[in-house]
Amino acid sequence: MPKIQSYNNKLIDIGLNLTHPSLIDRYESIINDAYDVGVNYFILTGSDYNSSVESYNLAKNNKLFFSTAGIHPHYADTYNNNDFRIIEELSSENKVVAVGECGLDFHRNLSSKINQINCLQAHLVLANEINKPLFLHQRDAHMELYENLIDFKVNKGVLHSFTEDKNIMRQYLDLNLYIGITGWLCDPQRGQELREAVKYLPIESLLVETDAPYLLPKDLAIKPKDRINLPQFLPHIVQRIAEIKKIEIEPLVSQIYRNTLNCFGLTDDA
Numbered sequence: 001m002p003k004i005q006s007y008n009n010k011l012i013d014i015g016l017n018l019t020h021p022s023l024i025d026r027y028e029s030i031i032n033d034a035y036d037v038g039v040n041y042f043i044l045t046g047s048d049y050n051s052s053v054e055s056y057n058l059a060k061n062n063k064l065f066f067s068t069a070g071i072h073p074h075y076a077d078t079y080n081n082n083d084f085r086i087i088e089e090l091s092s093e094n095k096v097v098a099v100g101e102c103g104l105d106f107h108r109n110l111s112s113k114i115n116q117i118n119c120l121q122a123h124l125v126l127a128n129e130i131n132k133p134l135f136l137h138q139r140d141a142h143m144e145l146y147e148n149l150i151d152f153k154v155n156k157g158v159l160h161s162f163t164e165d166k167n168i169m170r171q172y173l174d175l176n177l178y179i180g181i182t183g184w185l186c187d188p189q190r191g192q193e194l195r196e197a198v199k200y201l202p203i204e205s206l207l208v209e210t211d212a213p214y215l216l217p218k219d220l221a222i223k224p225k226d227r228i229n230l231p232q233f234l235p236h237i238v239q240r241i242a243e244i245k246k247i248e249i250e251p252l253v254s255q256i257y258r259n260t261l262n263c264f265g266l267t268d269d270a
C-alpha cells in the first residue's frame with residue numbers, strides 16, 4: 001500500500017461503509033492502516049437495516065468508531081415498518097451520531113420517487129424529534145430534497161458526498177448544513193464543478209469523508225489493484241482541498257476536526 005503524508009492533527013472519516021462485504025472481513029487491518037496515516041476516528045455509515053445494526057455493534061465496542069442509522073433511498077421500496085422501528089431505536093443511542101444515510105436519488109431511481117420521499121420524510125421527522133443531525137444523500141434531486149429540508153425546518157447535518165456546483169452548495173449552506181467532500185474532488189473530469197465549488201466553500205462548513213469502498217480518488221499516485229477505496233486515502237483528499245483553497249494543511253485539518261465535533265455533537269475526549 002502506498003504511504004501518504006500523515007498529520008499530527010486528528011482526522012475523522014465521516015463516511016465509511018465499513019460493513020460493506022469488500023471491507024468487513026479485513027476491517028482491523030484497514031483501520032490500522034488508516035490510523036497510521038493520521039485518520040483517528042471513523043463514522044460508520046448505516047444505509048439499511050443490516051448495515052445500521054452492524055455499524056452500531058462495531059461502534060458500541062470500539063472507541064474509534066461512531067455510526068449512523070438510516071435507510072438509503074435505494075431501499076425505499078423494500079424496507080418495512082419493523083426496519084424503521086429499529087432505525088428509530090438505534091438513533092437514540094449515544095454512539096449513533098446521525099440519522100441517515102437517507103435522502104433522494106433520482107439518478108439511479110432504484111426505488112420509486114414517492115417511496116423515496118416518504119422514506120426521507122420519516123427520517124426528517126425522526127431527526128427533529130430526537131434533535132440529531134442528518135446524514136443526507138442526494139443525486140439529481142436537489143430541488144426536491146431542498147424543499148423537504150425547508151418544509152421540515154432542517155438545520156442540522158451534512159450533505160454527504162456532495163458532488164455539485166457552487167449555487168446548489170450555497171443553498172445547503174444557507175440551511176446551516178455542512179458539506180461532505182469525498183475523492184470525487186480528485187476526478188480530473190467529473191470533479192471539475194466540485195473543485196470550483198470547493199474554492200467558495202467556507203472552511204467552517206467543510207467535512208471530509210472517503211465513502212469507502214466507493215469513490216477511490218482517481219489521481220492517487222499508486223492505486224490499489226482491486227480499485228477499492230480505503231479510509232487511509234482521506235489525507236490525500238484533504239491535501240487536494242488544501243491545494244484548491246490555497247491554504248496550509250495544519251489549520252485546515254484542525255478546522256475540519258472542530259467542524260466534525262460540532263456537526264455530530266462530539267466532545268474532544270469522545
Ligand SMILES: [Zn+2]
Binds near residue numbers: 137138
Ligand atoms: Zn451516499
